Amino acid sequence: MTAESENKSLIIHSLYELTVTERALIERGILLAQSYDSFIFFIKGIIYEINGKHDDALTSYKKVVEMNPKCAAAYYKMGAIYQLKGENDKAISNYTSVIKIEPENFFAYYYRGISYKRRRKVDQAISDFKKALKIAPTMKNSFMKGLFTYQWILKLDYTLVKKKLSLLTSQEEKVLRLSSGIGERFVYDSEGTFLNLYSEPISGKTFWPDVKRYFYNLYYWLSNEYVLKKEYEKAIEYINRAINLNLNFGSAYKLRGLIYYNTNQQNQAIVDFKKAIEINSKDDNAYKYLAKIYKMEQLLSFAGGVGFLTYADINNMLPDDIISSDQIDDVILILRYKNINIIDETEQEELEIAKKMAYGVRETMSAIFSLQITIKEVINIGNKLLTGEIKSKDISDNICFREEDEQTEIILKLIARINEFNDKNNVLRAKLKSSSLTRKKRDSLNSEVELYTQRIGILCRKIRFSKKQIHCFISLLRNAADEIKATKVFHDLGIAVEEITTIIDDIEEGYKKYISDG
Amino acid sequence: MKQINSLIKQMTPEEIELEKKRAELLILEDELAQRELDLTTLHVDLKEVRRLYLIIVGVKFSLLDNINAQIAELRARLNPKDKDAHKEAIRSRTQAKESANATGSIEKEEYKKEPFKPSENLKQLYRDLAKKVHPDLAPDKDARVKRHKFMQEVNRAYAAGDEERLRSLINEWERSPDAVFGEGTGAELIRIIRQIAVAINRIDAIGKEIENLKKSELYILKTKIEKSQNEGRDILSEMAAEVDAQIKDANTRLRDMKQNADKKVHKDRKRGIH
Numbered sequence: 001m002t003a004e005s006e007n008k009s010l011i012i013h014s015l016y017e018l019t020v021t022e023r024a025l026i027e028r029g030i031l032l033a034q035s036y037d038s039f040i041f042f043i044k045g046i047i048y049e050i051n052g053k054h055d056d057a058l059t060s061y062k063k064v065v066e067m068n069p070k071c072a073a074a075y076y077k078m079g080a081i082y083q084l085k086g087e088n089d090k091a092i093s094n095y096t097s098v099i100k101i102e103p104e105n106f107f108a109y110y111y112r113g114i115s116y117k118r119r120r121k122v123d124q125a126i127s128d129f130k131k132a133l134k135i136a137p138t139m140k141n142s143f144m145k146g147l148f149t150y151q152w153i154l155k156l157d158y159t160l161v162k163k164k165l166s167l168l169t170s171q172e173e174k175v176l177r178l179s180s181g182i183g184e185r186f187v188y189d190s191e192g193t194f195l196n197l198y199s200e201p202i203s204g205k206t207f208w209p210d211v212k213r214y215f216y217n218l219y220y221w222l223s224n225e226y227v228l229k230k231e232y233e234k235a236i237e238y239i240n241r242a243i244n245l246n247l248n249f250g251s252a253y254k255l256r257g258l259i260y261y262n263t264n265q266q267n268q269a270i271v272d273f274k275k276a277i278e279i280n281s282k283d284d285n286a287y288k289y290l291a292k293i294y295k296m297e298q299l300l301s302f303a304g305g306v307g308f309l310t311y312a313d314i315n316n317m318l319p320d321d322i323i324s325s326d327q328i329d330d331v332i333l334i335l336r337y338k339n340i341n342i343i344d345e346t347e348q349e350e351l352e353i354a355k356k357m358a359y360g361v362r363e364t365m366s367a368i369f370s371l372q373i374t375i376k377e378v379i380n381i382g383n384k385l386l387t388g389e390i391k392s393k394d395i396s397d398n399i400c401f402r403e404e405d406e407q408t409e410i411i412l413k414l415i416a417r418i419n420e421f422n423d424k425n426n427v428l429r430a431k432l433k434s435s436s437l438t439r440k441k442r443d444s445l446n447s448e449v450e451l452y453t454q455r456i457g458i459l460c461r462k463i464r465f466s467k468k469q470i471h472c473f474i475s476l477l478r479n480a481a482d483e484i485k486a487t488k489v490f491h492d493l494g495i496a497v498e499e500i501t502t503i504i505d506d507i508e509e510g511y512k513k514y515i516s517d518g
Numbered sequence: 519m520k521q522i523n524s525l526i527k528q529m530t531p532e533e534i535e536l537e538k539k540r541a542e543l544l545i546l547e548d549e550l551a552q553r554e555l556d557l558t559t560l561h562v563d564l565k566e567v568r569r570l571y572l573i574i575v576g577v578k579f580s581l582l583d584n585i586n587a588q589i590a591e592l593r594a595r596l597n598p599k600d601k602d603a604h605k606e607a608i609r610s611r612t613q614a615k616e617s618a619n620a621t622g623s624i625e626k627e628e629y630k631k632e633p634f635k636p637s638e639n640l641k642q643l644y645r646d647l648a649k650k651v652h653p654d655l656a657p658d659k660d661a662r663v664k665r666h667k668f669m670q671e672v673n674r675a676y677a678a679g680d681e682e683r684l685r686s687l688i689n690e691w692e693r694s695p696d697a698v699f700g701e702g703t704g705a706e707l708i709r710i711i712r713q714i715a716v717a718i719n720r721i722d723a724i725g726k727e728i729e730n731l732k733k734s735e736l737y738i739l740k741t742k743i744e745k746s747q748n749e750g751r752d753i754l755s756e757m758a759a760e761v762d763a764q765i766k767d768a769n770t771r772l773r774d775m776k777q778n779a780d781k782k783v784h785k786d787r788k789r790g791i792h
Contacts, residue, residue: 022568
């Protein structure tokens with residue numbers, strides 16, 4: 001006997017020898033179990049997602065692809081989460097995995113294109129968007145394939161789905177599921193969302209409404225990418241398609257306006273920017289480009305300083321080629337958007353009122369910014385701007401259509417100087433506390449404080465805090481006054497409660513006027 | 519101490535070597551018995567997994583295959599000129615027959631659902647017997663054949679969890695002349711050295727076999743079942759339910775196809791085509 005046959009001799013009455021058929025049957029079962037397990041993790045992932053636990057969802061989906069590396073739906077889900085988290089490279093890699101498994105998956109190209117776009121990979125984005133457009137006619141099929149896992153649910157056998165949901169074992173999942181009623185909602189969602197896909201044919205006039213959205217978005221993005229490449233002919237071609245599909249596509253009009261603007265077709269640009277404004281009256285960028293076309297920089301910066309404009313100001317400061325009443329109307333539209341009052345200088349009375357009002361506003365502002373509490377808050381705002389906690393547009397009126405960064409920089413410079421003057425005032429106030437000061441010295445110190453306070457007021461006005469922010473300052477003062485009244489702590493301020501209340505009343509009065517006239 | 523030293527000195531080098539080798543063999547015999555136990559347990563386990571799987575899930579697949587075969591045959595009948603449909607009908611009928619064969623005999627076997635869980639006693643009895651009876655440790659060919667048969671008995675009793683039978687096998691073996699050795703030191707030394715080599719070989723071979731078994735489909739299935747049990751699930755029933763759902767689908771499809779076919783026949787008759 002050879003060593004091998006000796007060893008074999010002990011294999012015991014062929015305990016487990018499988019026939020070919022038995023092996024095939026068992027393989028079928030294992031496949032079933034694997035898809036079963038991966039389904040459970042897939043459901044877990046969806047539950048985590050619905051509960052906003054994106055990292056846990058990612059872990060679940062990773063588990064799915066570990067068990068079932070051909071599960072395109074799990075890669076797709078991971079791509080979507082990474083995209084949401086702003087991790088576009090990871091999103092791209094997951095969408096690429098989807099495409100490897102399903103080379104005709106519309107959504108994988110669509111969303112990978114978006115991630116490429118965000119990573120400023122223009123050519124890749126264009127290529128993906130075009131591919132998506134190309135396979136769009138078969139979208140229904142690819143969508144079904146892409147999310148094949150949903151087919152369990154789409155089989156309409158909800159009892160089976162519910163049974164599968166009940167298989168979630170860990171305590172946490174059970175709590176999650178019960179607390180949010182996710183199981184039912186999930187089924188409901190799939191009923192509401194996915195079944196539509198089955199029932200609505202995507203042909204002829206019976207467009208599934210959301211499908212249209214994918215098309216005009218694709219055209220819009222393609223156009224956008226071609227603008228980045230400065231290939232304006234192609235950009236126009238695609239943006240026209242986007243607008244044809246959606247006549248209320250504000251951003252598309254704006255983009256087309258931009259293309260016209262860049263190709264020196266200012267009249268068409270104006271039409272498109274105005275259309276964008278018509279659709280979205282708060283479209284800052286559309287106003288900005290209109291203002292650029294009408295060369296309004298000087299006018300706006302002047303208006304920001306004075307607080308109102310006369311028609312003579314407008315005539316003087318606009319370029320000579322802007323003469324038609326339509327053009328002037330556009331200019332006025334922009335000024336209105338920036339809350340700048342326009343008055344007719346022939347009516348002397350009106351001018352006087354406007355001047356008084358502007359003066360009143362200045363006085364109110366001076367009063368607000370003469371107080372320590374407000375200045376502290378202004379400096380605090382500076383810190384928040386610096387850390388990016390807030391943006392300049394949250395607190396200020398950006399009359400001159402500056403870019404966010406530029407506007408922030410200007411405000412930060414102003415606040416730095418306010419801080420500087422405030423430090424000086426603090427030193428002076430400390431000196432004033434000394435009891436050995438001569439009267440003359442005290443007066444001189446006081447006038448110095450007054451001077452810096454005035455400067456601080458001017459700087460604060462230059463920031464052009466928004467009405468909303470001014471309102472915040474006033475509430476802050478009101479609260480402080482109430483607190484002082486309640487605790488009777490006066491010494492730090494050196495003024496009586498009555499006095500501070502009067503100041504605040506005055507401020508509020510002035511502010512009300514400012515609001516009602518603005 | 520002196521006495522003992524002198525005693526040792528009195529032993530011949532062969533005797534000393536024989537003692538050493540005997541001790542070595544004893545350890546190896548323990549290990550070998552344990553490995554045999556592991557292997558046999560795994561075999562019994564896998565056989566049980568196969569049986570349970572075929573009873574619970576396999577039969578369902580067999581049902582499903584039968585319905586699918588009917589569907590394919592009906593399709594072939596409705597499309598007499600479609601060669602692919604005919605091929606598919608033959609293929610799926612063959613598969614259905616094979617599945618039926620594979621699961622048909624299994625159904626007749628006793629259906630007990632408990633997995634194989636040998637008691638410590640049972641394991642100890644097996645180890646004792648494996649040490650005593652191991653065919654690879656037999657002195658000659660005749661003894662090996664005899665031991666092999668005996669070991670098969672042991673394995674059967676172990677697989678059935680029959681402690682009583684194992685005990686009686688031990689008694690039987692100890693009464694048999696094979697259990698007694700009487701030889702000269704030299705011959706015994708040669709025999710023991712040979713047995714050591716054989717035991718090492720066998721332990722090695724068992725290791726490899728277990729490794730191979732762990733790569734098998736059945737082992738994958740076994741781990742899945744155990745994992746699901748730990749989670750409080752019954753994966754085999756879940757699988758069966760899944761196949762049941764597929765059977766339901768297939769049945770509906772078959773019924774619809776039959777109804778459509780009947781309607782067509784009815785129409786054709788009306789038109790007088792028939």
